[in-house]
Amino acid sequence: MSAVSGPRTAVAVTAAKAAAVLSRRLGFGGGTALPGLVADAVAPGLAARLAARLGHGCVLITGTNGKTTTARLVRNIAQAAGYRPVHNHSGSNLMRGITACLIEATDARGQLRQPERRLGIFEVDEATLPEAAAALSPRVVAFTNLFRDQLDRYGEVDSVAAVWRRALAALPPATTVVLNADDPGVASLADACRGPVLFYAVSDTACAVEEIEHAADARWCPACGCEYTYSAVFYGHVGHWSCPGCGRARPAADIEATRVGQRPDAPLRLSLSTPSGQLDLSLPLMGLYNAYNALAAVSVAVALAVPAEAIQTGAASFTAAFGRQERMVVRGREVHTILAKNPAGLNQVLRAISAEEGPKNLLFLLNDDIADGRDVSWIWDVDFEMLAGQAALLLASGRRAADMALRLKYADIDAYPGIEPDTEAALEMALALTPEGERLYVSPTYTAMLQVRKLLARWGQRPPFWEEA
Amino acid sequence: METALRLAHLYPKLMNLYGDRGNILCLRRRCQQRGITLVVDELELGDSLEPAAYDLIFIGGAQDREQRRVAADLLETKAEALHQAVAEGVVLLAVCGGYQLLGRYYRPAAGEELAGVGIFDAWTVHPGPTARRFIGNVVVRWQGGTLVGFENHGGRTYLGPSARPLARVIAGFGNNGRDGSEGAVRGENAFGTYLHGSLLPKNPRLADHLIVQALRRRYGEVELAALDDALEERAHAEAVRLATKKAIFRKR
Numbered sequence A: 001m002s003a004v005s006g007p008r009t010a011v012a013v014t015a016a017k018a019a020a021v022l023s024r025r026l027g028f029g030g031g032t033a034l035p036g037l038v039a040d041a042v043a044p045g046l047a048a049r050l051a052a053r054l055g056h057g058c059v060l061i062t063g064t065n066g067k068t069t070t071a072r073l074v075r076n077i078a079q080a081a082g083y084r085p086v087h088n089h090s091g092s093n094l095m096r097g098i099t100a101c102l103i104e105a106t107d108a109r110g111q112l113r114q115p116e117r118r119l120g121i122f123e124v125d126e127a128t129l130p131e132a133a134a135a136l137s138p139r140v141v142a143f144t145n146l147f148r149d150q151l152d153r154y155g156e157v158d159s160v161a162a163v164w165r166r167a168l169a170a171l172p173p174a175t176t177v178v179l180n181a182d183d184p185g186v187a188s189l190a191d192a193c194r195g196p197v198l199f200y201a202v203s204d205t206a207c208a209v210e211e212i213e214h215a216a217d218a219r220w221c222p223a224c225g226c227e228y229t230y231s232a233v234f235y236g237h238v239g240h241w242s243c244p245g246c247g248r249a250r251p252a253a254d255i256e257a258t259r260v261g262q263r264p265d266a267p268l269r270l271s272l273s274t275p276s277g278q279l280d281l282s283l284p285l286m287g288l289y290n291a292y293n294a295l296a297a298v299s300v301a302v303a304l305a306v307p308a309e310a311i312q313t314g315a316a317s318f319t320a321a322f323g324r325q326e327r328m329v330v331r332g333r334e335v336h337t338i339l340a341k342n343p344a345g346l347n348q349v350l351r352a353i354s355a356e357e358g359p360k361n362l363l364f365l366l367n368d369d370i371a372d373g374r375d376v377s378w379i380w381d382v383d384f385e386m387l388a389g390q391a392a393l394l395l396a397s398g399r400r401a402a403d404m405a406l407r408l409k410y411a412d413i414d415a416y417p418g419i420e421p422d423t424e425a426a427l428e429m430a431l432a433l434t435p436e437g438e439r440l441y442v443s444p445t446y447t448a449m450l451q452v453r454k455l456l457a458r459w460g461q462r463p464p465f466w467e468e469a
Numbered sequence B: 001m002e003t004a005l006r007l008a009h010l011y012p013k014l015m016n017l018y019g020d021r022g023n024i025l026c027l028r029r030r031c032q033q034r035g036i037t038l039v040v041d042e043l044e045l046g047d048s049l050e051p052a053a054y055d056l057i058f059i060g061g062a063q064d065r066e067q068r069r070v071a072a073d074l075l076e077t078k079a080e081a082l083h084q085a086v087a088e089g090v091v092l093l094a095v096c097g098g099y100q101l102l103g104r105y106y107r108p109a110a111g112e113e114l115a116g117v118g119i120f121d122a123w124t125v126h127p128g129p130t131a132r133r134f135i136g137n138v139v140v141r142w143q144g145g146t147l148v149g150f151e152n153h154g155g156r157t158y159l160g161p162s163a164r165p166l167a168r169v170i171a172g173f174g175n176n177g178r179d180g181s182e183g184a185v186r187g188e189n190a191f192g193t194y195l196h197g198s199l200l201p202k203n204p205r206l207a208d209h210l211i212v213q214a215l216r217r218r219y220g221e222v223e224l225a226a227l228d229d230a231l232e233e234r235a236h237a238e239a240v241r242l243a244t245k246k247a248i249f250r251k252r
């Protein structure tokens, strides 16, 4: 008797599918979370039962920044390797979003289509990891990084690390854990792992910055309390760290970026040394933080024993998630939208923008909805000062536009910041004020990104996101 | 003669949770625009505080783990100097965790009670892990106007007879969510508050109040030139609007 195709499951799947259609028709968005909620109510435990049918098991990807990009890279690599991914690509990364995407992969009888070829690739919210790990028995769990993010929602960085440790301690011993060796807060999770661990790292010190940023969080050794010392800092508290007190240090990496090529307006080029040999990748992404996302994705592929050629082919087919880091032409201007929602993320975005050529037309959108974090004080930990002397256009928008404008004023970036709280009006204004042929950088927080991408989809004739992928 | 002020920033690396750096940026800029040089010294664990050397002292907030280390270091290396400085009129601003540690004690949800420095006649009690955390936008009444910010604290702070509240809550929770008080003031020169956001950039009146107090003590009667605060006032007004939009008095 199959539990998956039992009557209760079939009812749940049907109800959930109906909810998805309804949600889409009513214009609530991609219909990404509602079906999961419906299914949970009708048949609790459905996600676990469906996940158990995934022929190749599943991969969980979590961390403060880079989850979406990493998961999408894994998805492309998996496709190149012949898997049929089940992937919560809309970024709905709570349990209900994962349930919804498993349901989407079923037929009318509640059976997974082509179960033997299926690999689950799930981006998981930091706080949801224990629940997801317990329900889905993942083959691989990958961590990107750990930074302060929406303290009003997740609590302190220490509490997030404690939640992760709990999740890791409960994993089956066969689960491979993929860790960022250069982030001391992530690397030290290795003590909590029961099974195999793969570390990834950047060894190319040519991309190091001069000094540690204000967005550094893990600065003190949890074992002895000493301040870490760095022979190279890449961003935030990520780099070649060691503790002068107890000798803990960045572990040796299994997957390593020996060269990171970042040139203005050119794809990111990576030379990776991996257990499956040397790999050279070229990705349509900018910024060192994306080198780390690529490393995390390649490490997941290595853990899944994906052959090197498939990694190469998959990475080559990669395009960034719509609205997260994407270039598109709207009314003769190249609009480059980059999601940033915490100090470490926005610092990396600003660093990447300042490294590009040409005048910088900038629009920052700051919202304070629950999904953005209600507290906007984090913008004072961002080093906007690095844009000084570079801005041709500087606009602040969103519900907290005035807060953002004030922060920009303090950064002494040439142009006096303009304020337009309304997203649509601000985008219109930014496009009108950006000379034709020039580039407009748009950096929204999460809910602002949803609005921006809807508008750009309309003006640039891009399909809405749930039709993508 | 050059006008200069010296500020001691206590534990900028450890106590920097909610954009506390914005407060220093604000003081520096508002001094600079009046031709006043603000020199900032960063004092970390183990560094001693020379009370006579400073005009202003600032301490921000931190995570629990860091807060324990800071509490011990404060008592060991800085408590006496802080008392002396405040008695001599040095201007002190303590935000969130820093405010809690400068009270008499902090009793956490679990673990040992932390002894405070006792600058403020106040104590803080965390009512336990299941108690509601006070999170949200805050507006308080202060000196005939308002102060705005964001609060995020589990501890409830109560004031003793020799402390005055800094302000009265209009929207939000303040010290303890009950008595309508927010923050604490000792004498004319020591201020504690739960408001971050950052606090000073959006509250230029408070920033100038601190600067004036510090200047007076060193240079006698002063008048600060007015600055173009259009953007500051707009951000302040927007924060008031957002915090008071839903309900003036929240359910407790």
Ligand SMILES: [Zn+2]
Binding pocket: A221, A222, A223, A224, A225, A226, A243, A244, A245, A246, A247, A248
């Ligand atoms: Zn150590």
